[in-house]
Amino acid sequence: MISVEHLSKHFEDLKRGRVYALKDVSFEVQPGEIFGLLGPNGAGKTTALRILSTVLKPSEGEVIVSGFNVVTHPTEVRQNIGFMSGNTGIYDRMTGWELVEYFGRLYGLPEDLLQHRLHEVFETLQMNDVRDVLGSKMSTGMKQKVSIARTIIHDPPVLIFDEPTSGLDVLVARALLEAINSLRTQGKSIIFSTHIMREVEKLCDRIAIIHKGQILAMGTREELAEEHQQPDMEELFFDLIKEFEAEQKAIAAES
Amino acid sequence: MTWRNIQLIFSREVADQMRDRRTLFMVVVLPLLLYPALGIGMMQMTLLFSEQSRTVVILGANDLPAPPLLNQDGTRIIDQWFVNEGDSLTLNVVSDLAVDQTPIPNPEGTSKEVPAESSAEQDNFDERETTLQVARDIRLRLEELKRLKEEIAQADESEKPDVIAMKQGQIEALTEQVSTLFARSDIQVLILIPEGFDEYIRAENERLASRESEDERTRMRPIFIRNSANEKSLIAYGRVREAxxxxxxxxxxxxxxxxxxxxxxxxxxxxxxxxLAKGEELAANVWSKLFPAMLVVMAMTGAFYPAVDLGAGEKERGTMETLLICPALRSEIVIGKFLTVLLFSLVTALLNLISMGMTGLHVLNTASSGQLSALGDSAIPGFEVLIWVGILAIPLAALFASLSLAFALFAKSTKEGQYYLTPLLTVTMGLTVFCLSPAVELTPFYSLIPVMGPALLLKGMLLDPNGQMQLMWYVVPVLLSSFMYSGLALMWAIDQFQREEVLFREAERFDMRLWLKHLLRDKERLPSFSESIFCFVLIMLLQFAMLKTFGNALQNAPAGQESWTMMRLLVIQQLAIIACPALFMGILLTSSPLSTFQLRIPHWKYLALGLFLPIIMHPLVVELAVRLAWFFPSLPEHAKAALATMADGSVPWYWVVLTFAVTPAICEELAFRGFILAGFRKTGRHYLAIIFSGLLFGIMHMIPQQVFNAALLGMLLGLLVVKSGSIFPAMLFHFGNNALGVLHGNLESMRQTSALTKTLTVSDEFGVHYALWLIAIAVGLAIPMIVYLSRQKTARM
Known part of the structure; x- marks a missing residue:
């Protein structure tokens, strides 16, 4: 269970002064639900998810993950999430098995449970072929599998996927989406960010459209279609962004 | 923090590095191969090395007195005049002695097959003739020169000035000609023997034998010509001189x-x-230089490359975030990495030393002849000393490991990381080279300086294995201070690792203009940490730059006015160098100079503390200064003299108070408790800010004796500002403290007249300081007051 309330994140930029990467963002994710963050590149998706994973600190607002505040109890938060993004690479000089084992130990799994989980995860993800392959020798698909194994080795209640399919071919991407889909049935709270409409349509229970650090619309697919009278997700997305840009221009013109 | 996580990270990093071929090569293979390879190279070089022969020309060789200096045909200096046999071959003599024995030219057409030898002889002969001709030319010009100089010297006033000037011009032209001729020829040393020199020597000998008095005959002196700017000429001259x-x-x-x-x-x-030096002592001398230097350099490089891989490399390979989202604390990650770097640094340093020692030993044993054989066979240092090498390697490696890790974590790519090696290496090499100087020995003061302490201690131990007991005293401060420095560096590394802007540094283009604009546009209420550091560096640089100017001003001061000049310079220094940078930066860079400089009316109790604390603490301050004097290197004589001129009583007391108490109280407070402290406090860690600004305040005082007291005082002043939220109590305190310091300078004379002063103070080998009971009262009163102060709530900024 994830709850984000009035979350803002800003930083100082040489050129533009204070820049908001996130501005007053609020949402909730329930167990057994896949929540989709849909937005173009630079919308603030990665920043939001990095705050959820305690790597970045929020400037304002409150973020509770699995009952723990990310500012006051970062270690407990990290204990209870699995995080995977394009930026969480794997070590070149470690085999798949060693890497997942290493992170399992860092998550504090007792040795016998760890060995059991390792066998289980490697079995379900069908990755016994990468067991003894060094990271540097793996293909992108293999690496992605190892990353997922690392993400779920400690069986966390909350899972965060930040553009997990970027750079993957269709086959691998499909397998990955299936793997994520199967995690829903296990009652996990899952956040999934992407800029690809199709993935959201296929996978997510609820969707938030995010642009320039602000959430433009949020709800189930049906709710969004009804509210904006646009059944086509892609059209809806462009309409919202166009509307937002027009508003911004108007505000800028006024001031 | 749990040991389990640190251990996990440590063992993974070590395993990771062990799988990295580059690291293994740097740490293990390179030292094991490098030194033997160097050894082999050196041996070969010595075998192949033969000195090139130099040309010495002797004109007037027929006039050389006995015993014979040259061989029969005048082409060599006889062996017996050299210390080392065979050195005669390094000098190729061309003399006019051989002229009489001109080789008979080959009769024409005797044979088509002229023996190569004889044609070579002919060439040789021609070459010698040319060389001799050049030498004769030089001699001619030198004689001309001598004649001209004599003429000028003898010229009386009746001589027209233009004639003299003409002659001067001729001299210059001739000198120029001689230099050119000499430089163009292949002559390295030219010896001109005056005609009849052997006759002259013989006559002198006889004159002395018959005890005749000196007659009017002119003395004869051969002339040696060399060019000391030319290395070859210098070497040749050295050899000729010896013979x-x-x-x-x-x-x-x-x-x-x-x-x-x-x-x-x-x-x-x-x-x-x-x-009295024995073979092993000579060896100790060599090792005592090589080992500390190698240990420092190798511990440094051994730490740096793995550190860059573990820090910047992790960012570059995109695994940093993977590590950041695991439950391990940031400090656990950094310490795990630190231990890994430490291990590799130690192994590199020790392997290098072992390999170097073994190779050196082998080379020395093999080289049975030559000068190196003096170093003998028992060249390796004793076992206990080697253990000390191992022990002292730890603090050195720890310091380098934490420092380079902090740099490496800051860098966003391995390439950027490598750039930081140069400044680190330069500073380290500077300190090491200083340590190698034979005159530098371990003192209490040096023992606390990073790198120098361990290096000097090791040098001392290697130099005199029997004197270890005297050095034992230093082991504790050296180890303690070294570990403290590496602890601080490690804290810095952890701090780096917790900052978002360091972890996710974007490769943004740096634009000076934009940045300045940003500084002035997006002003914050208070200065930033880096602005404070910049202010301090600026103050130090200005001080450094003005040293010469002030020194000159002081030297040119009219006699009797030195103390006046000194005071004026001090006031200028305070205003221009210390107060101005801070004030300018505060007004330009912050939106609230009032809060930056803490210009607020404080609660009266802080003013009271600022007034009374310095009075109460004065005996304590003096006691500390007096008792710790032995610890610091003594001041150079000229500095002592400069300090003495200030107290010579030629300046009215209010000027002294203005210079030493009022001005520093305002200027130094504005800079150090105003701008600099405010920037440090912005991190939110007020006590760390107080300590750090206090230390910088100490460093600013440059004179080692003042550094310690000033640092402590700076911290107390910082506490006063942080608690009161105002700079005025600190100014009051600073004024009181310095004014009493001036008073202390006059105590000696006051003891003569005042009975009260006599009861309050003691004068002994330490100088004038206060009675023990007074110090006890000072401690008894000051401690509760400081404790009370520190218990107050921190004021808002």
Whole structure:
């Protein structure tokens, strides 16, 4: 269970002064639900998810993950999430098995449970072929599998996927989406960010459209279609962004 | 923090590095191969090395007095005049002695197959003739020069100035010609023997033998020509000098014998030299230089490359975030990485030393002849000393490991990481080279300086294995201070690792103009940490730059006015160098200079503390200064003299108070408790800010004796500002403290007149300081007051 309330994140930029990467963002994710963050590149998706994973600190607002505040109890938060993004690479000089084992130990799994989980995860993800392959020798698909194994080795209640399919071919991407889909049935709270409409349509229970650090619309697919009278997700997305840009221009013109 | 996580990270990093071929090569293979390879190379070089022969030209060789200096055909200086046999071959002599024995030119058409030898001889002969001709040219010009100089010297006032000027011009032209001729020729040393020199020597010998008085005959002196700016000429001259010294000695002996005088006449003292150095001590000397230097350099490089891989490399390979989202604390990650770097640094340093020692030993044992053989076979340092090498390697490696890790974590790519090696290496090499100087020995003060402490301690131990007991005293401060420094560096590394802007540094283009604009546009209420550091660096640089100017001003001060000049300079220094940078930066860079400089009315109790604390603490301050004087290197004499001029009483007391109490109280407070402290406090860690600004305040005082007291005082002043939220109590305190310091300078004279002063103070070998009971009261009162102060709530900024 994830709850984000009035979350803002800003930083100082040489050129533009204070820049908001996130501005007053609020949402909730329930167990057994896949929540989709849909937005173009630079919308603030990665920043939001990095705050959820305690790597970045929020400037304002409150973020509770699995009952723990990310500012006051970062270690407990990290204990209870699995995080995977394009930026969480794997070590070149470690085999798949060693890497997942290493992170399992860092998550504090007792040795016998760890060995059991390792066998289980490697079995379900069908990755016994990468067991003894060094990271540097793996293909992108293999690496992605190892990353997922690392993400779920400690069986966390909350899972965060930040553009997990970027750079993957269709086959691998499909397998990955299936793997994520199967995690829903296990009652996990899952956040999934992407800029690809199709993935959201296929996978997510609820969707938030995010642009320039602000959430433009949020709800189930049906709710969004009804509210904006646009059944086509892609059209809806462009309409919202166009509307937002027009508003911004108007505000800028006024001031 | 749990040990389990640190251990997990440590063992993974070590395993990771062990799988990295580059690291293994740097740490293990390179040292094991490098030194033997160097050893082999050196041996080969010595075998192949032969000195090139230099050309010495002797004109007037027929006039050389006995015993013979040259061989039969005048092409070599005879072997017996050299210390080392075979050195004669390094000098190729061309003399006019050989002219009479001109080789008979080959009769024309005797044979088509002219023997190669004889044609080579002919060439050789021609070459010698040309060289001699050049030498003769030079001699001609030198004679001309001498004549001209004599003419000028003899010229009286009646001579027209333009004639003299013309002659001067001629001299210059001739000198120029001689230089050019000499430089163009292949002559390295030219010796001109005056005509009839052998006759002259013989006559002199006889004159001395018959004890005749000196007659009017002119003295004859051969002329030696060399070019000391030319290395070849210098080397050749050294060799010629050696041979000629011995030869001259032989002539002298003959002369003394003829005159029936003892041969040691010219050496009335004639000492006998006894050298007590044993082979192993000579070796100790070599090792004592090599080992500390190698240990420092290798611990440094051994730490740096793995650190860059573990820090910047992790960012570059995109695994940093993977690590950041695991439950391990940031500090656990950094410490795990630190231990890994430490291990590799230690292994690199020790392997290098072992390999170097073994190779050195082998080379020395093999080289049975030559000068190196003096270093002997028992060249390796004793076992206990080697253990010390291992022990002292730990603090050095720890310091370098934490420092380079902090740099490496800051860098966003391995390439950027490598750039930081240069400044680190430069500073380290500077300190090491200083340590290698034979005059530098371990003192209490040096023992606390990073890198120098361990290096000097090791040097001392290696130099004199029997004197270890005296050095034992230093082991504790050296180890403690070294570990403290590496602890601080490690804290810095952890701090780096917790900052978002360091972890997710974007490769943004740096634009000076934009950045300045940003500084002035997006002003914050208070200065930033880096702005504070910049302010301090600016103050230090200005001080450094003005040293010369102030020194000159002081030297040019009219006699009797030195103290006046000194005071004026001090006031200028305070205003221009210390207060101005801080004030300018505060007004330009912050939106609230009032809060930056803490210009607020404080609660009266802080003003009272600022007023009374310095009075109460004064005996304590003096006691500390007096008791710790032995610890610091003593001041150079000229500095002492400068300090003495200030207290010579030629300046009215209010000027002294203005210079030493009022100005610093305002200027130094504005800079150090105003701008600099405010920037440090922005991190939110007020006590760390107080300590750090206090330390910088100490460093600013430059004179080692003042550094310690000033640092402590700076911290107390910082506490006063942080608690009161105002700079005025600190100014009051600073004024009181310095004014009492001035008073203390006059205590000696006051003791003569005032009975009260006499009861309050003691004068002994430490100087004038206060009575023990007074110090006890000071401690008893000051401690509760400081504790009370520190218990107050921190004021808002």
């Amino acid at each position: 000629l010294d011995n030869w001259e000695q032989a002539i002298l002996s003959e002369r003394l014998q003829m005159a029936n005088l003892p041969t040691d006449l010219t050496r009335p003292v004639n000492e006998e030299l006894v050298d």
